[in-house]
Amino acid sequence: MMDWQALQLSLLLGCSTAALLLPCAIIIARWLAWRRFRGRNLAQAAIALPLILPPTVLGYYLLTVLGNQSPVGEAFNALFDESLVFSFQGLLLASFIFNIPFAVQPMQNAFRTIPDDLREAAWCCGLSGWRTFWKIELPLAWPGVLSALVLTFAHTLGEFGVVLMVGGNIPGETRTIAIAIYDRVQAFDNRSAGLMSATLLLISMAAITLMYAFNDRLDRRRGG
Amino acid sequence: MADNAIHISLRQDAPIPLAVDLGCAGGEILVLVGPSGSGKTTLLRAIAGLLTPAQGRIECNGETWLDTSAGTCIPLQQRRVGMVFQHYALFPHLTAQENIAIALGHLDPAQREPRTRELLELVHLKNLDRRLPAQLSGGQQQRVAVARALARDPRVLLLDEPFSAVDQQTRRKLVRELAQLRGRLNIPILHVTHDLNEARQIADRICIIHHGAALQIDAPDEIMARPKNSHVASLIGHYNIYEGTIADHDAAKGETRLLWEGLELQAPHRPEFAVGQKVEWVIPEDQMVLHQRRRPSAGERENPVIGVIEECTQLGHHTNISLKPRHCEALLNFTVPAHVARRNDLREGEGIGVSLLQQGIHLMGKS
Numbered sequence: 001m002m003d004w005q006a007l008q009l010s011l012l013l014g015c016s017t018a019a020l021l022l023p024c025a026i027i028i029a030r031w032l033a034w035r036r037f038r039g040r041n042l043a044q045a046a047i048a049l050p051l052i053l054p055p056t057v058l059g060y061y062l063l064t065v066l067g068n069q070s071p072v073g074e075a076f077n078a079l080f081d082e083s084l085v086f087s088f089q090g091l092l093l094a095s096f097i098f099n100i101p102f103a104v105q106p107m108q109n110a111f112r113t114i115p116d117d118l119r120e121a122a123w124c125c126g127l128s129g130w131r132t133f134w135k136i137e138l139p140l141a142w143p144g145v146l147s148a149l150v151l152t153f154a155h156t157l158g159e160f161g162v163v164l165m166v167g168g169n170i171p172g173e174t175r176t177i178a179i180a181i182y183d184r185v186q187a188f189d190n191r192s193a194g195l196m197s198a199t200l201l202l203i204s205m206a207a208i209t210l211m212y213a214f215n216d217r218l219d220r221r222r223g224g
Numbered sequence: 225m226a227d228n229a230i231h232i233s234l235r236q237d238a239p240i241p242l243a244v245d246l247g248c249a250g251g252e253i254l255v256l257v258g259p260s261g262s263g264k265t266t267l268l269r270a271i272a273g274l275l276t277p278a279q280g281r282i283e284c285n286g287e288t289w290l291d292t293s294a295g296t297c298i299p300l301q302q303r304r305v306g307m308v309f310q311h312y313a314l315f316p317h318l319t320a321q322e323n324i325a326i327a328l329g330h331l332d333p334a335q336r337e338p339r340t341r342e343l344l345e346l347v348h349l350k351n352l353d354r355r356l357p358a359q360l361s362g363g364q365q366q367r368v369a370v371a372r373a374l375a376r377d378p379r380v381l382l383l384d385e386p387f388s389a390v391d392q393q394t395r396r397k398l399v400r401e402l403a404q405l406r407g408r409l410n411i412p413i414l415h416v417t418h419d420l421n422e423a424r425q426i427a428d429r430i431c432i433i434h435h436g437a438a439l440q441i442d443a444p445d446e447i448m449a450r451p452k453n454s455h456v457a458s459l460i461g462h463y464n465i466y467e468g469t470i471a472d473h474d475a476a477k478g479e480t481r482l483l484w485e486g487l488e489l490q491a492p493h494r495p496e497f498a499v500g501q502k503v504e505w506v507i508p509e510d511q512m513v514l515h516q517r518r519r520p521s522a523g524e525r526e527n528p529v530i531g532v533i534e535e536c537t538q539l540g541h542h543t544n545i546s547l548k549p550r551h552c553e554a555l556l557n558f559t560v561p562a563h564v565a566r567r568n569d570l571r572e573g574e575g576i577g578v579s580l581l582q583q584g585i586h587l588m589g590k591s
Contacts, residue, residue: 120274121313125327126301126376135326139317222316222358 001192005172006180007199009088013176014156017095018149021103025148028100029107030137048105050098059165062094066166091167091174098162102155103148110144111137143215150211154204227285230380230412232271234280240266241436242277248380248412248429250285253402254441255415255427258459263436264416265310268382271414272307273300284412285379306378310385312369314357320344320368321353327375343371346405363394370405383415387422399425420460424448432456453588454504463557465506467590470497479582485552489527491585504588511584512558515577517568527580529556536572538562545570547578 032044050058066084067073076084084090114137122132138145160178167174169183177196184193228250236242240263248254256264269275271282273289276297282290289298314323324343328336344350347367357365366386373381383402387395403426406413417423423430424444431441439459440452451457454465471481471488478493482505497503515528531549538544543565547556556578560570570576 115313117309117311117313118315120272121307121309121315121372122326123274123300124272124305124307125372126329127326128301131329136315140315222356 001189002195002199003175003177003180003184003192006175006177007196009172009175010157010177010200011203013088013091013095014153016092017099017156018103018152020092020096021099021152022145022149025100025103025107026138026145029104030111032104033108033111048101051101055098055159055161056165058098059094059162062097062162062166066090066093085166086168086170086174088167088173091163091176094162094166095156095159098159099152099155102151106144106148106151107141108144110141110147114140143218146211146214150207154207157200157204228379228410228412230271230282230284230414232267232280232282234267234270234277234282236278236280236436242266242270242280243437244433246431246438246441248414250410250412251406252428253406253413253415253426254429254431255417255423256431256433257417257420257423258433259418262433264418264433265384266436267433268307268384268414268416271380272305272382273298273303287379304376304379306373306376306381308366308369308373308381308383308386311389312357312365312386314365314368314372316357319354319356320349320360320364323357323368324371324375327372330376339375343375346374346408347371347401361394362390363398366390366398367401370402374409378411380411381409381413383413385416385418387417387419395422402426432459434459448508449584450586451506451588453590454506457504457506457588462506462508464509464512465504466554468503468505468587470499470501470503470587472499480587482585482587485554487529487549487551489580489585490582491587492583494587497587497589502590504590506586506588507580507584509558511581512556513579513581514558514560514564514568515579517576525579526582527585528577529580530575530577531556533570533572533574533576536565536570538565543570547576 028047032040063085064070065072068077068083068085073084076082082089084093118136118140119132122136127135158178160182163174163176164179169175169179175183177200181193181196181200184190184196229247231247233245234242242263244267246254256267258264266275270277270280276290277292279292280290281288281292287298288296289303290296315326318326321340321344325336325340328339331339341350344353347370349364349367349371352360352364357368360368369386387398390398399422415426427444429441430444430447432439432447434455440447440456442450447456448460451460451462457465466484468482468484468489471483473480473493473495475493475495479490480492480494480497482489482491482503484505491505529547529549531547533545534548534555535546536543541562542559543562544557544559545565547558549556558578568576
């Protein structure tokens, strides 16, 4: 049996994470691509950390930092009268954090490849910093931005360790499709596990294929 | 005063030194010439507002764009500068038409399309308006860049080595087009290049720049014939730069006599140099006349120098000759057509004579 609720939750989590990360990652990526400052390497290392840390370690720290006894957890509880851990909001925050490198790095590479003289030419054409961003930088960095969004979305669908540590396995609240698959395997329900795995595979494959197709089309158009 | 001219005075020591005072009138092409890293592009960037120098003042058409003493620095978006970048910096995702239209933000939306068409026509590209930069040749890209620079109705046009990325044939064509364009614009044009020949073709005046300093600003012929000092002379490609001492002046004959390692030479009258003063002097290659070995002529009496050919190298249709005069160790360098070298049997070790034309000798204060 397909766990539609878990699939819906995963898609919601994936889209929300990508949407939340989009503006933040663009700001961080532009900053890292064009600014030289003291501590830049440390900042880049901190951003890349979720790529190499075991998900359980990241999950443990998030659980500690967001837990009800922590200042963050207490503040959230006081503000919204809700717990941050084992809730969708907590899951979204954790998902946001562990996806930062997947969003920032492709965007950073994309912004870095924009030659300085294009931005300068835009300013000389009278474009403000904001219009230069919309008219020149974003369209040129768009393949990287799209890759970042698709990677974030696909990675969120498949994330297991952090989700389990921070969100647990509450149906309709924190049970994502990856958790549901694990749950079905534990219950020896291989048919459901297989069906859900195939669905996840297809969605991820379709998203990444679309991304490559779009970028390829753009490359061909701009390459003449 | 709104005179269409630009007046620039900039000073800074670091990161890139600048020491420049220059002006350029409306309709004038001032070419900034200097070797790579001499600060030419930095100067253009400072005018455009892409960098702010430590000290300086820039005034264009009566507007003060920069006055560091008064704390004035107009943002580059408000400076009305048309800039053509070295590699054009066209926006690769926009068509030729869009590349131009994007710089028309100061016009009403209804005026933008006709103005874009007008500019495309001006640079002979009206049929290629829908093409992306990657679909255009180097010369066509350069034309789009010029049209985009003109789109803002700029108060000054800045061209940063605009011909460096095109082949010779296209370059000749573009140089011609720039000369035609200048007739239609009444704004100052500052053109950066390291190619002196290109500068001589298009400049009304040339400014020689080195280590960020403007060493001399003059008309091309003036700068070539009368460099201010030996530094400028070597930067504009003069090889024959020597030291000498003023022997005496003869105002009646209109000449100054110069002692060069014991040999007396007649130079044009320069009474500002005192007798006995050490000077530097230069003679352009084309002001040296080879004595024909079989048929001596009267012209050979003018500053004759006799010596031995130390080096004789044929390069294409020309032969470069280094002559070691009898009276000193310095070498005189000049070029003759290869057939002349053959006819006169010029070879290393052969003795020959040359005349240094009096009018070609230029005396300079010691730098």
